[in-house]
Amino acid sequence: MAFIYNDTIAAISTPYGTAGIGKIRVSGSEAIDLVAGIFKGVQDKDLRQQKGYTAHYGHIMDPETGKIADEVICIVFREPHSFTGENMVEIDCHGGLLPLQRVLEIVLKRGARLAEPGEFSKRAFLNGRIDLAQAEGIMEVINARTNKGLDLALSHLEGKLSRKIAGLKDALIGLYAHLEAAIDYAEDEVEDLDPDELEGSIKEIKGELEKLLATSEQGKIYREGLKTVIAGKPNVGKSSLMNALLEENRAIVTDIPGTTRDIIEEYINIEGIPLRIIDTAGIRETEDLVEKIGVERTEQYLQEADLVLLMLDVVQGLTEEDLRIYQLASEKPLIVLINKIDLAPERDYREIEERFPEHSIIRVSVQEEQGLEELKKAIVEVVLGEGITGDEEIYITRTRHKNALVKAVQAMDRVIDTHRQGLPYDLYSIDLRDALDALGEITGETLTEDIIDRIFQDFCLGK
């Protein structure tokens, strides 16, 4: 296999901090020779003589001082059987910042270059070990927030999405070939195409593309969680609700209005639905600068919410402030919560119910843990109402993939237009090409180098 990049790169691949073990990765044609030069194995074992997939105990020596830098285990990988497809050594050091930095520095002094973020994955991609959708799957696995999100990420990494895209591309290429043949043999009328049959085939592929595209809303939720914003006036009990749902004292709760000033986010699962739950600063007019910024942030989060829990205080009833907050979120899926019902058990709720006829209204006492089960049920109902079922085989989780599919569908629309106008077959080919190129963007074949660079720059260091 010919490698495009073969200078040797190295990086610390484990988090900065203390742990039992920390890992340094070294990759490139010279990686094994380079580490062999600083590794002193038991019985003077020479790393250069070792097979791939073997682990070797010993020490990394500092050539300048002749002293031990750390006690390590080196794992040898031989091209093409490694993550990057190149020769690789993974040096397992003690997981402290100093041993790791010291060993990395020695590796760099021996001629390796510090890897850029995502550079190992980029080499895996450039060396044909994985395609772009799979590479992105790696980062999704690392950043998964929910179990379902992790399952989807693993299926992307394993190549399920890539295979689906390959199938769609095959169908497009089949169509393309069929049309080309029809052009070539037009004179003989051997391959005369039935226009209805042709339209059927085009529509079938477009339908498949649209079906995949339709999973993107849900896919995003599985990756990031359903953005659920708890909003309301100060002191209605928003942070108390956050804590109750999390079953821990995460947010500060006091009877002083304006307690929460910054956004607090946590992930929870409600009956398998991943929620990214967001406690916000109570919205009110305020002169306090810090609180003011908090209120602005709340308004911004409301705009980005997938679901809003609008909290009211039963004792105060519905106020102008509540309605103003409602205006900020009225376009969103929204559940109205009337809190503190323990303080006013005899209260008449008609006024509130009449004001929000199209939303679920739930009476709760966060303090007495009343109504929380009902709230969870209502959340599930809203989510199911949005069509989130979780039973598709493959989900589109990234905006980049979604945009590529939109382009492919648009190209297919143009193909259908051309067909309906009865224009010659040659004219189809441009749009079919566009559809193919758009799909190729997902797996990475039809992207320019700078876009690929940009995608890998978002990866973590050492991956």
Ligand SMILES: Nc1nc2c(ncn2[C@@H]2O[C@H](COP(=O)(O)OP(=O)(O)OP(=O)(O)O)[C@@H](O)[C@H]2O)c(=O)[nH]1
């Ligand atoms: N009686 C009663 N008090 C409650 C209930 N829920 C919350 N509280 C009290 O209401 C006060 C305010 O609660 P928080 O959860 O801090 O209210 P908040 O909406 O987060 O307030 P800000 O952060 O200031 O916007 C605290 O004293 C809570 O103990 C409830 O169901 N019943």
Ligand SMILES: [Mg+2]
């Ligand atoms: Mg609060």
